[in-house]
Amino acid sequence: MTVASAPRTARRTVSPSVRLARLWGGVVTALTVLLAALWVFPVYWAAVTSIKPDEETIVTPPTFWPQTLDLSNYTYILQNSPLVRWYANSILTSLAITVLVLLLSLLCAYALSQIDFRGRQWLYWLVLVGFMLPFQASLIPLFILINNLGLVNNFAGLILPQLAAPIAVVIYKQFFDQIPHELGDAARIDGAGEWRVLFSIFLPLNWSITVALAIVTFIAAWNNFLWPFIVLNDPPKLTIPVGITQVQSAYGVAYAKTMATAMTAALPTMIAYLIFQRRVTEGVMATAGLKG
Amino acid sequence: MLDTASQGATLVSREKRGHLRRRWITALLMVAPFVIIYLVFLIFPTFRVLQLSLTNADLTGQGQYIGLGNYTRLLREPTFWTALLNTLYFILLTVIPNTIVGLVLALLVTRLKRLKGLVLACFFLPYVLPVSVVTNIWNWLLDSNFGIVNTLTGSSVAWFQDPVWAMPAVAFVTIWWTVGFNILLFIAGLQNISPEIYEAAALDGASGPRLFWSITWPNLWPVTSLVLLLQLIAQFKIFDQVYLLTAGGPFDRTLVLLLYSYREGFQQQHGGYASTIGVVLMVVILAASLLQSRVLNRGERA
Numbered sequence: 066m067t068v069a070s071a072p073r074t075a076r077r078t079v080s081p082s083v084r085l086a087r088l089w090g091g092v093v094t095a096l097t098v099l100l101a102a103l104w105v106f107p108v109y110w111a112a113v114t115s116i117k118p119d120e121e122t123i124v125t126p127p128t129f130w131p132q133t134l135d136l137s138n139y140t141y142i143l144q145n146s147p148l149v150r151w152y153a154n155s156i157l158t159s160l161a162i163t164v165l166v167l168l169l170s171l172l173c174a175y176a177l178s179q180i181d182f183r184g185r186q187w188l189y190w191l192v193l194v195g196f197m198l199p200f201q202a203s204l205i206p207l208f209i210l211i212n213n214l215g216l217v218n219n220f221a222g223l224i225l226p227q228l229a230a231p232i233a234v235v236i237y238k239q240f241f242d243q244i245p246h247e248l249g250d251a252a253r254i255d256g257a258g259e260w261r262v263l264f265s266i267f268l269p270l271n272w273s274i275t276v277a278l279a280i281v282t283f284i285a286a287w288n289n290f291l292w293p294f295i296v297l298n299d300p301p302k303l304t305i306p307v308g309i310t311q312v313q314s315a316y317g318v319a320y321a322k323t324m325a326t327a328m329t330a331a332l333p334t335m336i337a338y339l340i341f342q343r344r345v346t347e348g349v350m351a352t353a354g355l356k357g
Numbered sequence: 358m359l360d361t362a363s364q365g366a367t368l369v370s371r372e373k374r375g376h377l378r379r380r381w382i383t384a385l386l387m388v389a390p391f392v393i394i395y396l397v398f399l400i401f402p403t404f405r406v407l408q409l410s411l412t413n414a415d416l417t418g419q420g421q422y423i424g425l426g427n428y429t430r431l432l433r434e435p436t437f438w439t440a441l442l443n444t445l446y447f448i449l450l451t452v453i454p455n456t457i458v459g460l461v462l463a464l465l466v467t468r469l470k471r472l473k474g475l476v477l478a479c480f481f482l483p484y485v486l487p488v489s490v491v492t493n494i495w496n497w498l499l500d501s502n503f504g505i506v507n508t509l510t511g512s513s514v515a516w517f518q519d520p521v522w523a524m525p526a527v528a529f530v531t532i533w534w535t536v537g538f539n540i541l542l543f544i545a546g547l548q549n550i551s552p553e554i555y556e557a558a559a560l561d562g563a564s565g566p567r568l569f570w571s572i573t574w575p576n577l578w579p580v581t582s583l584v585l586l587l588q589l590i591a592q593f594k595i596f597d598q599v600y601l602l603t604a605g606g607p608f609d610r611t612l613v614l615l616l617y618s619y620r621e622g623f624q625q626q627h628g629g630y631a632s633t634i635g636v637v638l639m640v641v642i643l644a645a646s647l648l649q650s651r652v653l654n655r656g657e658r659a
Contacts, residue, residue: 291596
């Protein structure tokens with residue numbers, strides 16, 4: 066927006082240099098759009114492949130639009146793999162993670178920001194340190210712990226470690242810190258307890274960041290690969306991103322079916338993004354440390 | 358402080374003390390659920406990985422203390438150096454290229470008047486796909502026999518199985534997948550540069566590349582350094598796409614640190630040795646994080 070704020074020129078005086086600049090601008094715009102189309106082409110290609118019959122996926126020259134529309138790939142994968150089951154697992158666990166992450170961080174951040182209690186500074190410092198700790202480095206002890214708790218192949222074992230993410234606490238605290246103290250104090254004088262203040266004043270005021278965080282958390286939980294891959298082994302228990310890596314070998318080089326599987330797995334996050342584009346952007350900014 | 362109330366405690370101060378006590382309990386109830394999970398599933402494993410790295414434990418956590426044995430073994434193990442160098446090679450292939458591509462695409466997107474949302478969506482969409490979907494798609498596009506890339510270019514390279522091309526191919530897929538995130542950060546950075554600076558510079562007769570190098574670039578540096586460091590930290594932890602695209606092959610050419618740790622820990626049951634690799638990974642990432650927080654703090658103060 067800001068970069069292109071060229072000096073205003075009156076409409077009628079179109080000097081050659083301005084005309085050249087406009088032409089150049091048009092060329093750059095066209096190239097940008099072309100590049101965007103090229104960038105999204107792999108997704109398009111996967112979608113198109115998924116509705117072609119197998120024979121058509123390997124013809125030369127390739128067909129950029131299916132000659133025969135074939136939806137049987139989708140019915141095939143739905144009938145011949147636990148895809149529906151994995152879908153249900155993913156929806157269930159991603160929703161649980163989203164709700165719990167938001168709730169736990171909301172409560173913790175509210176106390177850290179609004180209640181003056183002993184050890185508060187120390188606790189916030191601990192949260193900030195944990196922010197830098199990569200869970201990938203302690204994958205082995207985490208697995209041993211979950212195994213000792215008897216939670217391997219169990220959704221609790223899948224969900225619990227994903228709740229230990231300090232980022233939402235940090236974001237909520239930053240947002241709560243900006244709310245003037247008088248607002249809460251007024252309600253407290255009227256006799257409202259801290260829980261009332263949190264849920265009837267602070268949460269509604271932060272509704273938009275809550276929605277943004279919810280969408281980003283859901284997408285991240287749905288897409289998570291490493292931890293579900295480690296902790297779930299039982300085929301019916303898998304989540305969809307892990308599950309689909311198991312079936313592709315079974316199809317061999319049947320790329321139409323593999324792409325149908327991929328498109329099905331990608332659908333929820335793609336739809337969530339396309340509907341909530343602005344919220345996703347806000348959430349990404351907040352998690353990156355830049356306020357949206 | 359709670360217990361510094363003077364001896365002559367009046368009814369009022371006792372009431373106040375009770376009030377403070379209730380507040381403390383409320384605060385405790387609010388922070389407890391998160392803090393407990395956080396301590397158990399993040400802080401505890403972090404200490405435990407340090408301890409395990411000094412033992413010859415298997416995947417049950419049972420083992421004997423062997424001092425720095427794992428560390429000396431690690432330093433003498435050629436595979437470790439291969440994994441470390443491969444990780445650094447992957448970082449070289451992704452961090453700066455991904456930042457540059459992100460910046461260029463952000464500059465192109467911001468100057469659009471119409472179609473801006475649509476174009477941005479095209480660049481960002483891959484970022485919301487699960488990694489296994491991304492790898493499935495690229496396995497198909499880069500299939501050596503029927504993939505569209507080789508069909509259109511006449512190439513016959515088996516990208517992910519080729520010793521020379523495997524790592525660049527994984528890096529390329531990574532950039533395609535994640536650049537949308539960088540674009541968003543750069544767009545936010547560009548929007549924060551006030552239009553007046555450009556107008557003033559334009560009045561002074563500056564234009565085109567001059568505007569970029571003397572205004573956009575220096576003003577964008579805080580965001581650029583943020584992007585570089587976030588990338589650096591993320592790419593040290595690379596696992597998913599390598600595991601799914603090449604499984605570390607061919608001939609360990611794409612074996613990276615986390616994959617090496619995974620192999621040793623989960624496939625060879627060498628929990629202690631795998632933890633040692635984890636500690637190395639953690640030290641490196643913590644160093645990068647500290648660097649990041651310093652850079653970020655400087656940005657906030659400015």
